[in-house]
Amino acid sequence: MCPAEHDCPFQDLLQPLTAAGEQFTYFNIPALNPQKYDRLPFCIRVLLESAVRNCDNFQVLKSDVERILSWEEHQRAGVEVPFRPARVLLQDFTGVPAVVDFAAMRDAVKSLNGDPAKINPICPADLVIDHSVQVDYTRSSDALLRNQKLEFERNRERFVFLKWGASAFKNMLIVPPGSGIVHQVNLEFLARVVFGSSSGGGATLYPDSLVGTDSHTTMINGLGVLGWGVGGIEAEAVMLGQAISLVLPEVIGYKITGELSPLSTSTDVVLTITKHLREVGVVGKFVEFFGAGVEQLSLADRATISNMCPEYGATTAYFPVDPAASAYLKQTGRDQKQIAVIEAYLKAVKMFRNYGDSSQDPVYTQVVELDLASVVPSMSGPKRPHDRVAVEHVKEDFQRCLSNKVGFKGFGLPAESLSKKVPFTYRGTEYTLSHGSVVIAAITSCTNTSNPSVMLGAGMLARNAVAAGLSVAPYIKTSLSPGSGVVTHYLEHSGVLPSLNALGFDVVGYGCMTCIGNSGPLDDEVLRAIEENELVCAGVLSGNRNFEGRIHPSTRANYLASPLLVIAYAIAGTLNIDFKTEPLGYNKEGRPVFLSEIWPSRSEVREVEETSVLPAMFQEVYSNITTGSDDWNELPCPDTELYPWDELSTYIKNPPFFQGITRELPAIESIRGARVLLNLPDSVTTDHISPAGSIARNSPAARYLAKSKLTPREFNSYGSRRGNDAVMARGTFANIRLVNKMVGRAAPRAVHQPSGEELDVFDCAERYKAENIPVIVLTGKEYGSGSSRDWAAKGPYMLGVRAVIAESYERIHRSNLVGMGILPLQFMQGDSADSLGLDGTETYDIILPDTIAPSITVSVKVNGSEREFTALLRFDTEVEVTYFRHGGILQYMVRKLAA
Template sequence: MAGANPFAQFQKSFSLNGITYKYFDLASIDPNYNKLPYSIRVLLESAVRNCDNFYVLEKDVQNILAWTPDLRQGQNDVEVSFKPARVILQDFTGVPAVVDFAAMRDAVLKLGGDPEKINPICPADLVIDHSVQVDFTRSTDAVTKNESLEFQRNKERFTFLKWGARAFNNMLIVPPGSGIVHQVNLEYLGRVVFEEGNGNTKLLYPDSVVGTDSHTPMINGLGVLGWGVGGIEAEAVMLGQSISMLLPEVVGYKLVGKLGPLVTSTDLVLTITKNLRQLGVVGKFVEFYGPGVAELSIADRATIGNMSPENGATVSFFPIDENTLAYLRQTNRSEEKIEVIRQYLKETGQLRDYNDVSQDPIYSQTLTLDLSTVVTSVSGPKRPHDRVAVSDMKGDFQACLVNPVGFKGFAIAPETLQAAGQFQWDNGKTYTIRHGSVVIAAITSCTNTSNPSVMLGAGLLAKKAVEKGLSVMPYIKTSLSPGSGVVTYYLQESGVIPYLQKLGFDIVGYGCMTCIGNSGPLDDNVVNTIEKNNLVCCGVLSGNRNFEGRIHPNTRANYLASPLLVIAYAIAGRVDIDFETEPLGQGPSGEKVFLRDIWPTRNEIQDVESKHVIPAMFKEVYSKITLGSEDWQKIEVAESKLYPWNIESTYIKHPPFFDGMTRELPPLKGIQNARCLLYLGDSVTTDHISPAGSIARNSPAARYLSERNLTPRDYNSYGSRRGNDAVMARGTFANIRLVNKLVSKTGPRTLHIPSNEEMDVFDCADRYREDGTPLVLIAGKDYGSGSSRDWAAKGPLLLGIKAVIAESYERIHRSNLVGMGIIPLQFLPGQNAETLNLNGREVYNISIPESGLKPGQKIQVEADGVVFDTIVRFDTEVDITYYRNGGILNYMIRKMFA
């Protein structure tokens, strides 16, 4: 169990304003510290501060100190423990976490304890931003109407979250309508340096965060190390546990020079995204250095950090410099706090001067970008890293039309390249659309809405366009989704809102909206015309993802662009335009108006920004951040510390994770007379396992909802029902592309061995449950690869799976299985189900020793007379502790009693 910190003697202190601040002096541990990448220093500090030789071991500290540029993935994979300072959640992924905490309180009460002791140990912030959709646009009341519909659709989930906001300590829940999670994180939640303790003595340490949204790395622009994780890892951190990670390679990305006067941060990030994808940085840290970094604002850096999932890196990290501290001042952090941060960073060698080459760390590899070479760009039509210079856009799109189907092709027959369709609009006019016509133009997503330069740039461009007499076709679905109330504030104060509205870019809501596919419906006339003529029509958005089918089913081509270009392409009405030679339109007197005539320079934008983006705005907006809208305030919730579960609810349900739990640790038992539920091959991903997307009408989940008198239009998605384990269990392994060797066809079906009857996976598991038969799952290599998802481990547990036997595991999914009390077994090298002549129809017996279980030991399995050894993939003593307790949640409950 946990012991004393062996590095306590390296704690030092300084005094400021009558308060003593303690910190760990890492340079005194090892002089190698001063050459470590700044991102690795954050990992090191966490390991030193939290070292207890149980969760975090001395060898973790030594492994991080021994970080070398020669570290290579797959050759020298060193695993270390990391305890982030906090957790951030959004509503889709946050609901299951709050459900689990509510259920833990019930379990504690049932066991005779005090349920109010169940709270997040590590600070957790949840921002509700994924539920709002663009149903209404082009009106001043669009935002009100969209938010009203959002509440109608999600009232049950919102009521539950509002209860959680009141019931739990150490958890902040930001109401809907406040902004996008990552922008709120940047402008308000980010601490940069944590202060722990009360009174006249406090402990300081770097802010760090893990989040249940892939774009959590946006906060790296503020010098806060953070990345996205699955729900189980996030809950583990909330419960004060460490997470396991591979010590990463760190790629140094050197920036030199200055951006041109007409270039935006969006153009820069699309260039960097393409460069890093070409280099290959999956699983690596990218850290920026060089004099060019000092030329970038924090918002520019955050725009780059946000696109880490698109460039493949775990993080795109910007060490803290004086620009960072200036941003804290701009966003209304207190002077006292900023002074403490500066002093701490100086004492620990973490305050960066990008012009001082002596501060440059060593990196695994480096690359350089001259900012002056960046040109105006977009990315698409199907991937965020397929950058296209705007000057090449016309030719590139025309080539995409005829290219074979792929990331850069639609295979349109030559004879239909001129296809077009007409429809009549409400104004009585007839409009024509063809290949390349823009039908969605959305300024959306935290990638750009965090950045005043591009938002104000869009406003200035709109002003000039309106003054030149330009307009946007009425059938184009235009929208503006600010990332926070601050954006609205400075757009209003700078006077550009009326011009944006004139072009159809009314504010429609505060949330991810179009970027996550919540673009809402297109007009039926537009949809019918597109479908009838098989047109490749386009969406242009200032978001970060444009995968096929994500934005809207009828926009086959989607381009990521700066907010300025979103408006420009909306005015043009098409993407196949050469802005240099073709005008956007005509002025009142018939004169041609080109994009260059209305494009604001960087100096123009910065002048407006310096006048109108001020600390008072941030103070005004964030002083009432938890108040919420009138709809939020009207939601009535119970004041109880225990959640009053509604047994009729199809969204929020009490999970069965603690059914039958006792205070005493149960004895370890083997698994006897188990059946194989699924016999799978290599590379089974969490997409195959975890419930995702819409609920198919012929699925077990649909039958469950139908039995509760819901019609298909009310089924909603698995994402929206993540708080209902009955729905999620029925959606586990429901992927139509699942290949199960027990049945002949691809799909979510399996064989009930005793009856030789083929059925849906859930129905089969349910029949085994009725018979009291435990289940196992057999798989090949890389089981659980892909994005880490909590339900990829929770779902199998609810199906009754006690053990997985695979050739190898994706690292995080293995950890998640342990966290849910499922034993991961691994075939010995050279062995697998086929070499052992297993067909999945056997009865399985797994021998687990009652005592003396050790990490990595051999466990014997017997299957109808075939006896073979496996390696138990409990990699640490912590893993064994979790398993013995039936999972991490059960462990934390018993730990409280202990």
């Protein structure tokens, strides 16, 4: 319903709807203007409905509705519109800081004599604990239990804190660890598709929509639920009832035609689309899929494509609901009556799609096309998810990468080292490693483990391989981390799980593991052979991210692949293989076995899928989803309104964001005498900025934890310590692959000016703080691309970064910088640090005008008045200006609720 019905300009659109024998109400948005509405992309129709339903002439104006309805005229005009999602999705790495901030905001509101209980999610929030489990144990039947045991030992404080949040905050569901990956749980269980559809008669129906604190939130678009990833601080504002401001997007229509070849998989489709859309250029845009070929894709296939949306740079990648989506809801155990209500509502508002009916095709900004028949088996790597390589070319492509100059497709090895062979002994047997040797093979991540076709395909390939006498070398770290317990059920039911186990792919955990760097340690013998000989060894994983230093510090080449190809490369043990001409391996009789002999076709996989993936499996797994394990249920939980912070905790710490907050707004001041903390190149990702992965023993974070009397074994990961700002600040810009041009090599180091002393980034920032000198960052294009990590903005804030000057930004990261009160400046077209002769040794004055507005230019003076250039101030909306004036979005919310 409208927030204030008596003020709602669209109350006359509220109409009754009879569905499944019950009466509901809904906003009849097609009646606004049938001609305009029918031309709108389906994803824009969701934005329009939200604006109509939430129109209160305060956060959402009647003019906002008119702008969205007239999308065709405004799509390229940079028009700002509000969006109030129906819910928020959190995972524990990003969810813990959100709950920490909520707890700290309660303290801050109390300090301003407000009511702390007002700090409560207004918008429903679901948090799935899925990022804490690591692959410490594998290749054993008890690996799952041992990894889960370690997970609880390492994360006890975090889990206690989250249990407190679940009880202290209303309207927040927490799914305990061991349940699955957040995006798969969202797809299989949390998604409503239509809100009110399960509420019974009298409810107002409206489309499910969401924002999530993980960039792969976009996966849910495969089910026709509009959603995308935002920074944690932006998600917190939504949880507190704020609308998101976004520029009305262009919508790229992606037309799919034809049929896949029998040997191609959905993973091959998504890697092809990822590369294609990167070439098209869809950053900041919506993508909507249409065409008769969509009907050839299962719902899981569509979700796989939507999952990879951040890798091709779009904001969201939308598949409107159709009969296949309804069938998926039935397969995953949703109530049949609820499904009937969903269909009736979506048909009433013209959001139910028939992909074979071209008369339903809306107008798009641009149309691009893919013939599924053109898709071939593919991988992506060695360092970026959109660098697709056809499998038949992987060997030659990798060998070129070895000698190419250092870059996304190069390692810069000298010619004399290319054929290096390194013998080593592992468990009493001698093996050989070389460049391209596979040392990690992981079926992991939300991208593919939600898709029965590729998971069962991998199992069938494993069954055929075992039958053919093939095996995987024992030094290769193999693992299988399903996205939910349902996967294990259907792998067992189909009879392929024993074969996966025989090849070393035992279930090691239900969570996001290898793909986010929770790959655990390599065996010492393997590690020594790699590091002492500077080998470019490989990880092959069914994930969505393969940026440098992400999977494991010692796997310099990492390739994204279907679960089937993960199995194939694990057996081969190397990237240096042409599957067409070289055998995968040899059986006990010495006969060569080729991959083509054991590869299952799509029709074979489909036949097994139809008999193995059953609704009862989903109902069994999700009926007790919030119950948790005995370890979870035995955790103690404080029963308090305010969180009792433990000053000695190294996991959960009261952040300093609200220290000294007053009801009055702080004055806006120009930045004077700033030094450059870092001068960075193009394509610096949030993996380079945000603390992630293991905590290096020689890092500032390690030194901090050691002072707390923790041993290296107890350091855990940065992800697990996201609730401790002291650890996270020390881990900001700590990626070993970070290239600071002032240092001249890959290392997490900075150069203090004017002394010229080289220090760890954190230590350099602390030196500047002690000298009362503000710092800035210079950088190139696509700054902040990658995951939507709030600490990629919070960390620089903690280091004292007042401004970033970049050639261009990734959408989410720029927004997060604003949310933390950091100025996002952009060089004018054609300018860069290099073209302006800036090397980072200078001082900078950034002159701010008395009145700040979106997209104004500011003057930047270098070395006093020695040089001067103009930069664009990247506040894109008036709301962002408001946040900055308050010092950040959280300070804005505290003042608002305290008042």
